[in-house]
Amino acid sequence: MTLYFTKEHEWLRVEGDVAVVGITKHAAEELGEIVFFELNVSANDVQLGDSIAVVESVKAASDVYAPVDGVIVEGNPDLASNPELISSDPEGKGWMLKMKLTKEAQLADLLDANAYAALIG
Amino acid sequence: MSEPLLHTPLFSLHEERGARMVPFAGYAMPLHYADGIMTEHQHTRTSAGLFDVSHMGQVALRPIDGDMARVALALERIVPVDVLGLKAGRQRYGFLTNDAGGILDDLMIVNMGQWFLVVINAACKAQDIARMQAELSGDCTVEPLEDRALLALQGPAAETALGRLMPDVATMKFMDARSGTLEGADAIVTRSGYTGEDGFEISVPVADAEHVARALLDQPEVKPIGLGARDSLRLEAGLCLYGSDLDETTSPVEGALEWAIQKVRRNGGARAGGFPGSDLILTQLDKGASRRRVGLLAEGRAPVRHGAELFATNEGGSPIGVVTSGAFGPTLQSPVAMGYVETAYVPVGTKVFAELRGRRIPVTVASMPFVPAGFKR
Incomplete structure (x- = not known):
């Protein structure tokens, strides 16, 4: 299991060829209380940078972008009724989706925990 | 290139309270504090919240010859509301209209007895003041009160909290206005606000703003509330945000603000029309939009x-x-x-x-x- 981060403030926990994806604690704090989460229904076989989900805080809607190429295999079923899990536990129970990696080499371009910590200062 | 952001007199208090500051209408304003928008919203609905609204404009209209009626009638040339009938110690909602019947800004008019206080939106300040100076200068002085800050204390516990510092506010009713002393400051208090809750707006000199705000925040019912919750509170209350829900292309009738145009200014009234866009607005009042x-x-x-x-x-x-x-x-x-x-x-x-x-x-x-x-x- 390896943990990666993106400059777009997402995290990926890679287990075999599947990545669990969510937003970082820093991103969750920036967004404020989350009131709604939804996978992008048209997102299935996605490429890096595609919008794969939307997360809404009281103030604004934000897209979540595919951190790497892959196939979305599952969304977090708890977020429909409890989107606030993204605020309260963004790197745990507030995970957003699982995707099967189709271009694992892209992982090398992501940040590790130290590099992400440096990014957000 | 954007201008540097202006600070209200409470800027350092916001930072001390852990506010997340954002640009709004040219000012650095608190979006929310540590509790977050949701909690701040709920706190205002159930207890009392203190808002810094010092970015809004406060303008004094003072009669040249002591004649308040003359100032009221002059104001009626630019707003479609009954200003002449606004009694001393009372406040009324209104708006500036343009020749096409659109809304240039929405505002509050307060009859302070010897002068009128007009409270305008931050983003429209320069334009509104220029308009008032151009249209009203023959009848009154138009003085932007740049030395005054504005606080709003909103929520069901606002009377209890403010009442400890200024007991006679308990006798005020919605849209009453009064001047008095609050923590040693020369204060103008109106029983009004923009959250749908009971509450007060409190104008004090800039030099007193911080200690008055601290005295209010020391009351156990009161927490500081940012612009985020102010927006969700006013939206739940069905109140318009100028620039989003109202603008130069929306008429008062389209905006469902007929209630703010009293009978005396409508067709058949003693002082019907006579404001910019009155032909269109009075027709829409009769026939709809x-x-x-x-x-x-x-x-x-x-x-x-x-x-x-x-x-x-x-x-x-x-x-x-x-x-x-x-x-x-x-x-x-x-x-x-x-x-x-x-x-x-x-x-x-x-x-x-x-x-x-x-x-x-x-x-x-x-x-x-x-x-x-x-x-x-």
Whole structure:
């Protein structure tokens, strides 16, 4: 299991060829209380940078972008009724989706925990 | 290049309280504090919240010859409300109109007995002051009160909290105005606000703003509240945000603000018309307009926001309206919105659809306010 981060403030926990994806604690704090989460229904076989989900805080809607190429295999079923899990536990129970990696080499371009910590200062 | 952000007199207090500061109308303002928008919203609805609204403009209109009626009649040339009938110690909502019947800004007019206080939106300050100077200077002096800050204390516990420092506010009713001393400061207090709750707006000299704010925050009922909650509170209360829900292209009738135009200024009234755009506005008052601002409740939990187009059916067709404000309502625990629809879709209960991320979400036209007002009438 390896943990990666993106400059777009997402995290990926890679287990075999599947990545669990969510937003970082820093991103969750920036967004404020989350009131709604939804996978992008048209997102299935996605490429890096595609919008794969939307997360809404009281103030604004934000897209979540595919951190790497892959196939979305599952969304977090708890977020429909409890989107606030993204605020309260963004790197745990507030995970957003699982995707099967189709271009694992892209992982090398992501940040590790130290590099992400440096990014957000 | 953007101008550097202006600071209100409470800037350092906001930072000390852990505010997340954001640019708003040229000012650095608190979006929220450590508790977050949802908690701040709920606190205001259940206890009392202190808002810094010092970015708003305060303007004194003082008669040249002591004649308040002359100033009132001069103001009536630029606002369609009954200013002459506004008694000393009372406040009234109004707006500046343009020749096309659109709204240049919405504002509050307070009769302070010997002068009028006009409170205007931050983003419109320069334009409003220029307009008042151009239109009113023959009848009164137009003095921007740049040395005064403005605080709002809002919520059901506002009277208790402010009453400890200024006991006679308990006898004030909604839209009463009074001057007095608050923590040694020369204060102007009105029983009003923009949250749908009971509460007060408190004008004090800039030099006193911080210690007055601290004294209010020392009251156990009171927490500081940012602009984020101010927006969700006013939206649940069905109140307009100038620039989003009202602008130069929306008339008062389209904006569902007929209640603010008293009979005396309408057709058949003693001082009917005589303000910019009066022909169009008075005609619309009699015959209605082709579109109207309504409340909108969307199905599901996804907020429908500013700019979303509204349709009559769940696919195809041309837009029949647009959402002008939308958010998640923390008190309702559901999305709330307002927007403009064509007349046929105005009746409460009408089903329309809002386009959201390429899909159409069922939306029902609803009466406002969404949350009952807590005003002390």
